[in-house]
Amino acid sequence: MKLNEWKAGEFELTWLKGGLTQLDGGAMFGVVPKPLWSKRYPSNELNQVPLRADPILVFAHGKRILIESGMGNDRLTDKQKRNFGLVEESQLVESLASKGLTPDDIDIVIMTHMHYDHANGLVSAKDGQLVSTFSKAVIYVQELEWAEMREPNIRSRNTYWEENWRPIEHQVQTYAESMEVLPGISLHHTGGHSHGHAIVRMESGGQLILHMADIMPTHAHQNSLWVMAYDDYPMTSIFAKEEWIKEGIRQGAWFTFYHDALYRVVKWNEAGELMEHIEVEK
Numbered sequence: 001m002k003l004n005e006w007k008a009g010e011f012e013l014t015w016l017k018g019g020l021t022q023l024d025g026g027a028m029f030g031v032v033p034k035p036l037w038s039k040r041y042p043s044n045e046l047n048q049v050p051l052r053a054d055p056i057l058v059f060a061h062g063k064r065i066l067i068e069s070g071m072g073n074d075r076l077t078d079k080q081k082r083n084f085g086l087v088e089e090s091q092l093v094e095s096l097a098s099k100g101l102t103p104d105d106i107d108i109v110i111m112t113h114m115h116y117d118h119a120n121g122l123v124s125a126k127d128g129q130l131v132s133t134f135s136k137a138v139i140y141v142q143e144l145e146w147a148e149m150r151e152p153n154i155r156s157r158n159t160y161w162e163e164n165w166r167p168i169e170h171q172v173q174t175y176a177e178s179m180e181v182l183p184g185i186s187l188h189h190t191g192g193h194s195h196g197h198a199i200v201r202m203e204s205g206g207q208l209i210l211h212m213a214d215i216m217p218t219h220a221h222q223n224s225l226w227v228m229a230y231d232d233y234p235m236t237s238i239f240a241k242e243e244w245i246k247e248g249i250r251q252g253a254w255f256t257f258y259h260d261a262l263y264r265v266v267k268w269n270e271a272g273e274l275m276e277h278i279e280v281e282k
Helices: 025-029 078-083 092-098 116-122 143-150 166-171 234-250
Strands: 005-008 011-015 020-024 048-052 056-060 063-067 086-088 108-110 123-126 129-132 138-142 172-175 178-182 185-189 198-204 207-211 254-256 263-268 274-279
Touching: 011 207, 020 025, 025 048, 056 198, 063 178, 078 086, 108 178, 116 123, 129 166, 138 143, 138 166, 138 185, 143 172, 166 172, 207 234
Parallel strands: 063 108, 108 138, 138 172, 207 254
Antiparallel strands: 005 011, 011 056, 020 048, 020 086, 056 063, 123 129, 178 185, 185 198, 198 207, 254 263, 263 274
């Protein structure tokens, strides 16, 4: 199994295969007209765009950290598979095995938010029951996100599923505005895509990495105004992107992705031009 691997300072990153969906391009790019976004990102004849759901395995300070959890396996009905455009289910266990690991070897799981396409992989079916996939890990979730996960509103109940939090609630640790998980790895609440959405900042050996999660789901969403129709609070997304992306570019940051079907990591110059990148391993 071919997996993208990359080292930044002392941190080693590996993208695992967490699934592939195809969602409506109009929803993914909001009010941006197709003639504009289609120059930056591919679509099919149904106007669907490919979106990976690939967790990032990070080796840091002797710990094995997972950012997001993938689409999971056997977690969607046939109707949901059609509606969500599921093309490929998770191969996370197989991906870990190729690294000589099992889900029990994961020490920490970082969840930027708890929408189904990020959280389904937290739970697995075993002997007719749903159980925690990463049974020995601490799972970090922003406190507003965790609260809404358990008591979703009329809009969010379609993406926050009780079966994705019940089996793992004893493992969850929450935080408010920010927290340092390990030296050089910190979580920061942004809101925007969801009320409790957060991003991940990593720094090692003079290398800065920003994982913007779903306020910049693909490299084509670099423009602060290009936000998804899926965002609950689009203006909050815009303000967070203005703050984090522009400052990150000024500092020479690398940007990593969970959903991008073309690139794993990119670096832009201050003119917004793509300077360096790693393509998704096919």
